Amino acid sequence: MIFGICNLSITPIRAEASDKSEMTSQMLFGEHFTILEKGKYWSKVRISFDEYEGYVDNKQFEEISEEIFHRLSTKEPIYSGEVIDFITSSTNDLITIPLGSRLPNFINNEFIMNSKRYAYDGAVFSGILPKNEIIKNAFTYLNTPFLWGGKTPFGIDCSGFTQMAYKLCGYKLLRDSKQQAKQGEVLSFIEESEPGDLAFFDNEEGEIIHVGIILNDYHIIHAHGKVRIDTLDHSGIFNADLQKHTHKLRVIKKMI
Template identity: 50%
Template sequence: MKYGICPISLAPLRLQAADASEMVSQVLYGELFKVIEHRKKWSRIRLHLDGYEGWIDNKQYQEIDSIDYHKLIDDNFAFAKDPISIVTHSDETLSTLTIGAQVSSAAYFQDSVANQQSIDEEDIAKSNLINTALLFLNAPYLWGGKSPLGVDCSGFTQLVYRLNDFHLKRDASEQATQGEVLSFIEESEPGDLAFFDNADGDITHVGIIMQDNHIIHAHGKVRIDRLDQSGIYNAQLNTHTHKLRVIKKMI
């Protein structure tokens, strides 16, 4: 088994082994993974934090040995806490990191990160989820994105929860298999998740419930809309944009 770590700000994770293939997610700086198939230019990997799989360009990751991999995953994770942070490399060059980058791995590269956040009991309070979510407000929507420079709906919810020490799966349909079902919106609390389906009944969207029947979600951009028993109501468009399927309590 081979192992890897992401040494750059973020790397695209693609559906197929080709630059033109769909980006299904991103690998952030310091994230660890197993290499489950290796080719000349591409590798299929499985991310440690959520088990998500895809193809990464071999030029965009660094192979590490089993000892270092297991040592790094046994360490307490720390994440970049600001939307944009700066990392200083051992050769004194700089790179930008986005919120959620796994900066606890920086020591492996002999890097120094200006802003980071270790998880402690104060950080995992459910009330902190909304404050974290608001850091992404107005971030543009990007299919497969996992940063404030571009994020999709489930990448947004996954990052918000990860920064509060709770690990969601990657896709909305997978996240919907987690947690406890709530029967009514009135039972929900800020930080709970609402899931939405399409005409075929497939769950395709997710957002974070806020106070006073509002929801923050990634749709065009990370935005705040109204939530009711029918779904998400966009006041600008004067219509419902998503049909509610289920509400789930994760924490």
């Protein structure tokens, strides 16, 4: 078995082994993974955090040992807490990192990744945080443009948004909205929900296609065009700008 780690600020994960293929997700700096198939130019990988699979350019990651992989998989993660910041390597290389990048073995403003030492003096997230912190994280992404497969404050999709808001608080959500909809506890009514719970929405075929984070007073924050706040009612999401419902409510779930 071969293992790897993302050593760039953001690396695209694609549906097929080609730069022209659809970007289905992203890896952020410090994310580790299993290499399922190693090709000449591309590798099929499985992300350790959420077991999401896709193809990554071989030039955009480093291989790591099985020992390092298992250490990262069992150790409590520490994530960067700035919208954007940079790290400095021991050879004075600067790498920008987005919010939610992992800092392996971080201590005293330093960390080591695959034997290379880095310095970082920004804010961090670690441990399990209270549920209300999910809302604070969600607001950090407000007005971020929608980007299919995106997971950063510079472009994010609906399920990447919910996953990152929870991830920074120490909770694991799967990558896609239809996968996230299989997690948690079903609530019967909006009135039973509390801020931080998730609302899922389906299409005419009954397929889950959208997710957002419930706020107080019948509002929801979600990624649709951009990360925005809209009204939530028993029918779904009402967009005040368009003066119409844009998403049909399917189910509300309590994740924590």
